[in-house]
Amino acid sequence: MSDTVTTPTVARLSTRDADFAQRLDTLLDWDGVSDHAVQQRVDSILSQVKQQGDVAVVEATNRFDRLSVSSMSELQLTQEQLKRAYDGLPESQRKALSAAAERIRRYHERQKPESWQYTEADGTVLGQKVSPIDRAGIYVPGGKAAYPSSVLMNAIPAHVAGVDEIVMVVPTPGGVLNDMVLAAAHLAGVDYVFTIGGAQAIAALAYGTETVPRVDKIVGPGNIYVATAKRAVFGQVGIDMIAGPSEILVVSDGLTDPDWLAMDLFSQAEHDEDAQAILVSWDTDHLQAVEASIERLLPTLEREEIVRASLRRRGALVACEDKQEAITLINRIAPEHLELSVAEPQDWLEGIRHAGAIFMGRYTAEALGDYCAGPNHVLPTSGTARFSSPLGVYDFQKRSSIIHCSAEGASSLGGIASELARGESLTAHARSAEYRIRR
Numbered sequence: 001m002s003d004t005v006t007t008p009t010v011a012r013l014s015t016r017d018a019d020f021a022q023r024l025d026t027l028l029d030w031d032g033v034s035d036h037a038v039q040q041r042v043d044s045i046l047s048q049v050k051q052q053g054d055v056a057v058v059e060a061t062n063r064f065d066r067l068s069v070s071s072m073s074e075l076q077l078t079q080e081q082l083k084r085a086y087d088g089l090p091e092s093q094r095k096a097l098s099a100a101a102e103r104i105r106r107y108h109e110r111q112k113p114e115s116w117q118y119t120e121a122d123g124t125v126l127g128q129k130v131s132p133i134d135r136a137g138i139y140v141p142g143g144k145a146a147y148p149s150s151v152l153m154n155a156i157p158a159h160v161a162g163v164d165e166i167v168m169v170v171p172t173p174g175g176v177l178n179d180m181v182l183a184a185a186h187l188a189g190v191d192y193v194f195t196i197g198g199a200q201a202i203a204a205l206a207y208g209t210e211t212v213p214r215v216d217k218i219v220g221p222g223n224i225y226v227a228t229a230k231r232a233v234f235g236q237v238g239i240d241m242i243a244g245p246s247e248i249l250v251v252s253d254g255l256t257d258p259d260w261l262a263m264d265l266f267s268q269a270e271h272d273e274d275a276q277a278i279l280v281s282w283d284t285d286h287l288q289a290v291e292a293s294i295e296r297l298l299p300t301l302e303r304e305e306i307v308r309a310s311l312r313r314r315g316a317l318v319a320c321e322d323k324q325e326a327i328t329l330i331n332r333i334a335p336e337h338l339e340l341s342v343a344e345p346q347d348w349l350e351g352i353r354h355a356g357a358i359f360m361g362r363y364t365a366e367a368l369g370d371y372c373a374g375p376n377h378v379l380p381t382s383g384t385a386r387f388s389s390p391l392g393v394y395d396f397q398k399r400s401s402i403i404h405c406s407a408e409g410a411s412s413l414g415g416i417a418s419e420l421a422r423g424e425s426l427t428a429h430a431r432s433a434e435y436r437i438r439r
């Protein structure tokens with residue numbers, strides 16, 4: 001495994017290769033939101049929606065999603081439609097959605113922070129009050145696949161946080177509605193659903209239109225047009241993160257069934273051609289066995305072409321020296337999903353500083369986390385796990401500081417504030433503080 005020959009499907013790398021660092025950088029590089037042509041297109045869509053509201057949203061939706069509607073009312077779903085979709089699902093799907101929703105809710109309930117206050121010796125009360133945002137916009141991707149699970153992952157934490165109104169947007173290319181997406185919106189208590197996507201949906205949520213209510217924050221993953229638009233409207237509204245294509249990093253100790261690992265890599269590669277799937281191990285025979293599994297199982301996949309393209313572009317089997325070097329690689333990559341397919345995953349945790357979600361042990365397939373384990377599947381991608389976290393209840397809340405001075409507290413703080421204010425030449429500040437000093 002020490003040569004750097006690229007097989008037809010997936011690159012083989014070794015940390016011993018002279019050009020390893022460079023090849024890894026190339027593999028990790030994804031900076032879609034800096035694409036100039038995409039930025040120009042997105043800017044134009046944003047300004048049209050800002051100026052023309054519903055008319056521009058309808059026009060862009062007809063163009064990009066191959067529809068021919070004449071008004072926004074045709075792009076809004078009613079609560080009755082959502083309920084009908086839920087009632088019409090086969091019982092097995094209703095049960096699966098409900099079971100996933102229950103697990104996701106239970107997990108996110110634990111994230112609810114407490115407001116707090118304490119009293120200083122001078123009687124001054126200080127604290128922090130946590131409040132939900134009023135209205136959240138959730139983007140549910142719908143271009144290449146429909147994602148009922150993303151409805152649950154976005155809407156449930158918003159509900160748990162106490163958000164008043166949830167506005168969901170989801171594109172329906174060709175006008176094809178996905179009943180599970182609608183049913184999930186019913187189950188998760190979404191207030192408004194619009195079948196719009198891309199930059200025009202982000203613009204509608206950020207600026208508001210005659211029909212789409214303007215929101216305070218937009219969350220949820222999407223393609224390059226969605227990510228670029230979210231970045232552009234940030235400041236006007238809050239956003240959760242700029243999400244890139246899905247990615248998985250698996251570390252194996254050589255004892256997991258190679259077929260399991262191949263399928264775990266495929267599970268993210270099948271999201272789209274830019275998705276990333278990397279396997280790291282110090283057991284080179286094992287890497288070869290996984291490579292054989294990849295070649296044998298690929299033709300059995302329904303999304304074979306997407307997986308092949310994604311593995312060719314951003315897939316790799318990486319031979320490393322040992323556990324320590326694997327941990328160094330993990331922290332360098334800061335993956336969205338990390339699977340620790342090893343005997344004692346708990347022993348690894350202390351060394352891992354950067355990963356969106358950590359899947360522990362051979363049985364914990366990442367796919368379980370995508371749907372129903374409980375934690376959120378909207379996660380930081382493209383190395384941003386270095387500084388950001390999974391979508392959570394905290395994304396739908398903000399904090400206010402509480403300061404309640406006693407007479408004694410105001411008197412002693414007044415002296416300090418006045419001194420500092422005069423140092424800044426802000427005399428009104430100083431005098432305001434001094435009025436409250438007891439003589």
Ligand SMILES: NC(=O)c1ccc[n+]([C@@H]2O[C@H](COP(=O)([O-])OP(=O)(O)OC[C@H]3O[C@@H](n4cnc5c(N)ncnc54)[C@H](O)[C@@H]3O)[C@@H](O)[C@H]2O)c1
Nearest residue numbers: 064141142143144171197198221222223225246271377378
């Ligand atoms: N991180 C997560 O939790 C998560 C979950 C599910 C999906 N994903 C990712 O989300 C992404 C979904 O992408 P998608 O494309 O399937 O759906 P999408 O909903 O993000 O994008 C579809 C929309 O893109 C717009 N669009 C497409 N081509 C355009 C063009 N040429 N010009 C202007 N606008 C255009 C259209 O308006 C269309 O409605 C994938 O990368 C997938 O990996 C991430």
Ligand SMILES: N[C@H](CO)Cc1c[nH]c[nH+]1
Nearest residue numbers: 147149246370377378379
């Ligand atoms: N792996 C995706 C990003 O974390 C989420 C997802 C939804 N459905 C299947 N997978």
Ligand SMILES: [Zn+2]
Nearest residue numbers: 246267268370
């Ligand atoms: Zn997935």
